[in-house]
Amino acid sequence: MLELQGINVSYGDLQALWDMAITVAEGEIVALIGSNGAGKSTLLKTIAGGLKPKAGTVTFDGVRLDMLSSHEIVRAGVALVPEGRRLFPEMTVLENLEMGAFVERARKLKKESLGRMFELFPILENRLKQSAGTLSGGEQQMLAIARALMSRPRLIMLDEMSLGLAPIAVKSIYDTLIRIRRATKITILVVEQNVRYALKVADRGYIIENGRVVGHGSATVLTNSDDVKRAYLAVG
Amino acid sequence: MMSNALIWRWGSEQVKTFLQILSYGLMSGALYGLIALGLSLVFGVMSYLNVAHGALIILGAYLSFWLYQLWGIDPFPSILLVFPLFFALGLLLFKGLFAALMKFSEGDKIKNSLLISFGILLILPNTIILSWTPDERAVTTFYSGAVVDLLGWRLPYTGLATVALAVAVIAALHVFLTRTYFGKSIRAVSQDFEAAGYMGINVPRTYMVSFALGVALASIPGAIVALQGINPDLAFALPNKELIVVILAGVGSINGLLGAGLLLGLVEAMGVFFLGAAYREAVGLLLFVLFLVYRPQGLVGRKT
Amino acid sequence: MTGPIGKLGIGISCLITLALLLFPLFVKEEYYLNLIFLVSLYSILSHSWNVFGGLCGQISLGHAAFFGVGALSCRYAWIAGAPLPAALLMGGIGSVLVTCLVGIPTLKLRSHYFAIGTLAMAMIALITVQNQLPGVNFLPPELMAGYSVISRYYICVGVGLAAILFVGALKHSKIGLAMISIREDEDAAEAIGINIFRYKVVAMAISAFLAGLAGGLFAIYYVSFYRYIPFELTWSFDPLLITFIGGSGTVLGPVLGSLCYVILRETFALSMGQLSVIIFGAVFILIVLFFPKGLSGLIDKLHAGGPDSETEKQ
Numbered sequence: 014m015l016e017l018q019g020i021n022v023s024y025g026d027l028q029a030l031w032d033m034a035i036t037v038a039e040g041e042i043v044a045l046i047g048s049n050g051a052g053k054s055t056l057l058k059t060i061a062g063g064l065k066p067k068a069g070t071v072t073f074d075g076v077r078l079d080m081l082s083s084h085e086i087v088r089a090g091v092a093l094v095p096e097g098r099r100l101f102p103e104m105t106v107l108e109n110l111e112m113g114a115f116v117e118r119a120r121k122l123k124k125e126s127l128g129r130m131f132e133l134f135p136i137l138e139n140r141l142k143q144s145a146g147t148l149s150g151g152e153q154q155m156l157a158i159a160r161a162l163m164s165r166p167r168l169i170m171l172d173e174m175s176l177g178l179a180p181i182a183v184k185s186i187y188d189t190l191i192r193i194r195r196a197t198k199i200t201i202l203v204v205e206q207n208v209r210y211a212l213k214v215a216d217r218g219y220i221i222e223n224g225r226v227v228g229h230g231s232a233t234v235l236t237n238s239d240d241v242k243r244a245y246l247a248v249g
Numbered sequence: 250m251m252s253n254a255l256i257w258r259w260g261s262e263q264v265k266t267f268l269q270i271l272s273y274g275l276m277s278g279a280l281y282g283l284i285a286l287g288l289s290l291v292f293g294v295m296s297y298l299n300v301a302h303g304a305l306i307i308l309g310a311y312l313s314f315w316l317y318q319l320w321g322i323d324p325f326p327s328i329l330l331v332f333p334l335f336f337a338l339g340l341l342l343f344k345g346l347f348a349a350l351m352k353f354s355e356g357d358k359i360k361n362s363l364l365i366s367f368g369i370l371l372i373l374p375n376t377i378i379l380s381w382t383p384d385e386r387a388v389t390t391f392y393s394g395a396v397v398d399l400l401g402w403r404l405p406y407t408g409l410a411t412v413a414l415a416v417a418v419i420a421a422l423h424v425f426l427t428r429t430y431f432g433k434s435i436r437a438v439s440q441d442f443e444a445a446g447y448m449g450i451n452v453p454r455t456y457m458v459s460f461a462l463g464v465a466l467a468s469i470p471g472a473i474v475a476l477q478g479i480n481p482d483l484a485f486a487l488p489n490k491e492l493i494v495v496i497l498a499g500v501g502s503i504n505g506l507l508g509a510g511l512l513l514g515l516v517e518a519m520g521v522f523f524l525g526a527a528y529r530e531a532v533g534l535l536l537f538v539l540f541l542v543y544r545p546q547g548l549v550g551r552k553t
Numbered sequence: 554m555t556g557p558i559g560k561l562g563i564g565i566s567c568l569i570t571l572a573l574l575l576f577p578l579f580v581k582e583e584y585y586l587n588l589i590f591l592v593s594l595y596s597i598l599s600h601s602w603n604v605f606g607g608l609c610g611q612i613s614l615g616h617a618a619f620f621g622v623g624a625l626s627c628r629y630a631w632i633a634g635a636p637l638p639a640a641l642l643m644g645g646i647g648s649v650l651v652t653c654l655v656g657i658p659t660l661k662l663r664s665h666y667f668a669i670g671t672l673a674m675a676m677i678a679l680i681t682v683q684n685q686l687p688g689v690n691f692l693p694p695e696l697m698a699g700y701s702v703i704s705r706y707y708i709c710v711g712v713g714l715a716a717i718l719f720v721g722a723l724k725h726s727k728i729g730l731a732m733i734s735i736r737e738d739e740d741a742a743e744a745i746g747i748n749i750f751r752y753k754v755v756a757m758a759i760s761a762f763l764a765g766l767a768g769g770l771f772a773i774y775y776v777s778f779y780r781y782i783p784f785e786l787t788w789s790f791d792p793l794l795i796t797f798i799g800g801s802g803t804v805l806g807p808v809l810g811s812l813c814y815v816i817l818r819e820t821f822a823l824s825m826g827q828l829s830v831i832i833f834g835a836v837f838i839l840i841v842l843f844f845p846k847g848l849s850g851l852i853d854k855l856h857a858g859g860p861d862s863e864t865e866k867q
Contacts, residue, residue: 061447087449099444101437112437115430116449164449298665349842356664360612363665364797364841367790371834375827485786489676492669531680534673541670542658 014039014200015060015091015168020069022059029055030224033069037168042194042201044211044232046245047221053204054096056221057170060202061093062086073168088116092166096173096204098157102146106137106156109145113163122165130159133189151182158186162193170202175210183207187214208245212236268402270518276408278514279415280473282507284487285494286418287466293501294439294459296355297347297362301369303487305464309335309471310479311377317388317475324388324472325410331468339464342369343457351453374484387478411473418469419507426503435459439501489530493537499547509548512536573710577703586706588819592811593713594770595795599807600716601763602792607802608729609756610736612664614789615656615671618678619761621784623648623768625682628690631773637708641769648765649758656761660753663739672789679784686780697776705774712766713808721804723759732756733802794837800849809848 015037022030030052037043045053058064060071062083071078078086092113101109110130114123131138134155140148145156154174161169171190175183187210193199205211212218212232220228220241228240235241288302312331316322322330346365350358396403426432438445438455446452474483494513498505513533520532540547577586598620606612626647631640659670692700723729731752734742743749771783791814792807799810814833821829840847 063443063446082451082453083446084449084451087447093447095444095447099441099447101440101444103440104433104436108433111430111433112445112448112450115434119449120430160448298669346838346842359664361841363612363668365838367793368834368838368841371794371837372831375830375834378827379831489673492672496666496669527684528680531677531684534677534680538670538673538677541662541666541673545662545666 014074015202016070016072017056017060018070018072020056020059020071021067022055022064023067024055024064028067028224030059030066033221033224033226035219035226037200037202039167039200040194040198041217042190042203042215044215044218045202045204045221046206046208046211046218046235046241048245049206051221052224053221054172055224057093057172057202057204058095060086060170061091063093084116087164087166088118090165090167092161092164092169094157094161094169094171094174096176098153100145100153100157100160102144104145105142106145106148107141109156109160110137110163113160114165116164119164123163126163126165130162133193134159150177151179151185154178154182154186155189158189166199168200168202170204172204173206174203175205175207183210190214208241265402267522270522271515272402272404273408274514274516274518274521275511276405276411276514277517278511279408279412279507280470280510281490281494281513282415282510283411283418283466283470283473285491285498285506285510286422286469286503287463288491289495289498289500289503289506290422290466291460291463292495293503294435295442295456296359297350297366297460298359299366299463300363300488300492301366301373301484302463302467302491304370304373304484305335305338305467306471306474306487307479307481307484308373308377309468310475310483311381311386311471312468313472313475314386314388314479317390323390324475325414328468328472331471332465335468336461336465339461340457342464343460347460348453348457370484370488374481377481377484383481385478385480386475388475390476393476407473407476414469414473415507415510418466419503422503431458489534493533495547496537496545497540497547499549502547502549505547505549512548570714573714574707577706583702586702588815590702590706590709590774592808592815593709594767594774595791595811595814596808597709597713597716597770598764598767598788599792599795599799599811600720601760601767603796603801603803603807604720604723604732604763605756605760606793607796607806608724608736609732609753610739611753611756612668612793613671613757613760614668614786614793615659615675616760616764616792617675617784617786617789618651618655619648619764620768620771620788621678621682621781622651623765624772624783625686625768625780626765627769628772632693632696637704637773640773641708641712641766644769644772645762645765648761648768652757652761656757657754660750660757672786675784675786675789679781679786682784683781688780689777690780691777700776705770709770709774712770716763716766717804717808724804728752728755736802794833796847798833798837798840798847800847801845803847803849805852806847806849809852813848 015035017033017035020030020033021028033056035056045056047053055064059066060078062078062081062085066079069079073089073091076089078089078091081089101112104112110127111123114120114126119126136152137156137159140152145153148156158171158174174186190201191214194201203211203215212235215232217231218229218235219226220235228235230238284303284306287305288299291297291299309331312334313324313327316327316330317324347362350361350365353361392406395406397406397409426436434445434450435455437448437450438452442452445455490513494506494509497512498509513536516536517529517533521529524532573589576589580586598616601619602613602616623644627640627644630643631637635643655674656671659667659674662670731742731747734747735749735752739749768783795810795814796807797810798813799808800806817829817833844850846853
């Protein structure tokens with residue numbers, strides 16, 4: 014469903030990603046793991062259209078995403094929950110959710126989507142009129158995910174979701190993700206520093222270091238791999 | 250005027266004058282709020298400081314003037330014609346000039362937008378001078394001098410209309426920004442344009458429309474200024490007022506503009522009452538500098 | 554950014570300097586001396602803006618205040634009996650004192666807030682002078698008697714050349730490099746230990762001094778003037794325009810820009826002053842968008858095409 018080939022991305026003169034190739038099949042949960050600054054967020058941003066690759070292609074169901082701007086990519090069915098959540102701080106919870114449903118296709122289904130979000134994240138319904146900036150960390154993360162889901166994406170990407178959250182909140186969110194996948198067959202791409210959680214939830218994983226893909230495999234294989242254990246699980 | 254009003258009794262004459270100056274100040278203040286509207290919108294959404302906004306207001310004033318001269322259209326209804334015209338002009342300006350700024354980094358973009366609008370500030374008024382001479386023009390209608398007289402307290406019709414118009418326009422804008430999808434997307438872009446893109450909001454188009462809207466808003470105070478008397482030099486006097494009001498209100502706050510405008514009008518009125526007409530500008534400027542240095546978030550804004 | 558100028562450049566500079574110094578011996582009409590005087594005056598004022606805005610990156614719109622204070626300080630010192638050079642110095646010093654009082658709090662502000670803050674200061678200064686010191690300042694008869702255009706010419710050109718050399722030296726000095734790094738990235742500069750505030754103050758003081766000198770030159774040149782004239786905002790805007798058109802941050806930029814400005818103004822003075830401003834404004838916009846290095850950059854490009862170009866080394 015999603016295919017990246019030969020992706021090279023630079024920040025000005027500084028090259029960040031080298032020849033990356035990733036595939037994600039429909040309905041899968043794929044994890045991108047690697048240490049800080051390895052380039053995982055850069056990759057997600059590139060897929061979402063925030064950065065343009067110098068070379069390489071990003072294809073989603075046959076459509077070349079690397080030629081599109083970020084809003085067109087959302088229209089194509091890809092949503093990003095950015096690192097740091099990036100909520101609209103001075104807008105209410107409801108308004109943030111509404112912004113998520115900005116694209117035509119999602120706007121028509123707004124009421125229904127809202128209903129679904131309240132089922133998944135009941136706490137949001139109580140906070141509808143509150144400013145997004147005043148929510149707790151866990152609530153903000155839930156809002157960010159709900160907001161992305163409002164666009165009715167077929168692929169949702171989550172960037173460093175567990176950062177700054179209590180373990181209980183992280184577990185709750187990951188459980189919700191699995192529920193969502195079971196219900197809607199949505200495809201999920203996660204970037205995580207918390208490798209243990211990521212591999213527990215994912216079907217497959219890619220290991221990214223210094224802007225390159227250095228390994229991949231099914232979650233079980235990776236979890237049992239000595240390299241991964243040494244490099245990430247001891248720390249994570 | 251009273252310049253040494255330190256000794257002042259609650260004598261009826263002084264109170265009357267005080268009230269009079271106060272009400273004139275409030276009416277000026279309403280106009281100041283309208284003047285700052287377009288500037289604040291554009292500044293809030295994309296951090297472009299369009300110092301030529303004042304020149305655009307003057308252009309609008311001239312257009313209202315000519316509409317009256319040639320076809321007898323009263324300035325207030327003329328807004329209905331000038332507004333869409335200015336919207337189109339805004340689209341053109343953005344596409345032609347400001348869009349070229351997109352290639353610069355954030356910091357340079359802000360700096361260069363200031364400079365470009367500066368260039369426009371040079372070109373526009375002088376083009377006006379060449380086309381229409383620097384003579385002062387004014388639209389004089391049947392209600393121009395008319396006042397509502399309450400026992401000697403005189404309230405000009407134009408002034409009252411200005412206050413009403415200011416309240417109406419700001420309220421309309423507020424509704425637009427909080428109840429329509431597009432309006433909300435403008436707010437989203439101003440708070441985090443990258444995230445807005447990830448929501449599916451077409452950020453470049455939002456910039457363009459916001460800019461055009463900002464220019465279009467210049468038509469409203471333009472019509473009022475046409476009633477007061479216009480000459481090209483005003484294009485240089487207005488930026489001060491605009492900037493002061495924007496900063497007083499707090500960047501990005503539309504609702505605060507009315508309050509900030511009124512505050513400025515009030516402060517100026519007090520300056521006139523206590524220090525004399527000559528210091529009117531200086532008092533406002535002093536207030537401005539104090540806010541800049543000690544309360545840059547303005548009346549309404551939050552500390553970033 | 555003009556790097557080491559090269560032998561050709563130095564040769565041309567010496568020739569021009571010589572020509573300027575010998576000019577009044579051959580050309581007696583005041584009109585031409587006046588023109589060169591103006592070019593030099595504007596280039597000094599633009600250099601003052603350039604130090605703060607071009608090198609240090611802080612766009613200030615308050616230079617009219619420096620210019621005005623310098624003009625009046627010099628004028629009063631001169632009328633009180635000081636000899637010309639001392640009076641000029643007073644102009645520079647007066648301007649720097651004003652900076653310390655009023656300008657320093659504005660340094661807290663960043664980018665366009667700073668610009669409008671300085672603009673507000675300049676406007677306050679203008680209004681204050683208009684109200685507190687109205688009217689014209691005339692030259693007393695004994696000073697009238699000793700007035701000669703030629704001496705003004707030499708003083709101005711001399712100061713102008715000194716300013717160019719000074720800015721050139723500053724640009725390559727430690728202080729200058731610190732300023733440039735502040736301009737490029739204030740946060741990064743702070744991270745490597747540069748005391749931002751201190752350098753901004755230094756840049757502001759140097760800038761004020763030069764502007765004050767320029768103001769002093771204005772004061773000794775014009776026989777009489779309304780006291781508020783040197784505070785008018787045009788003295789804030791002109792150096793900004795001139796420096797950008799000539800090339801912000803460069804040594805020759807302000808000079809080239811001043812040359813264009815004065816020539817353009819003179820060409821259109823007889824027809825309509827507005828047209829020159831319109832053209833200037835249009836050129837300014839073009840430069841901001843497409844030629845950020847200004848005229849100086851264009852000349853560099855031409856120079857780089859020549860046989861002894863420095864770009865080969867890169």
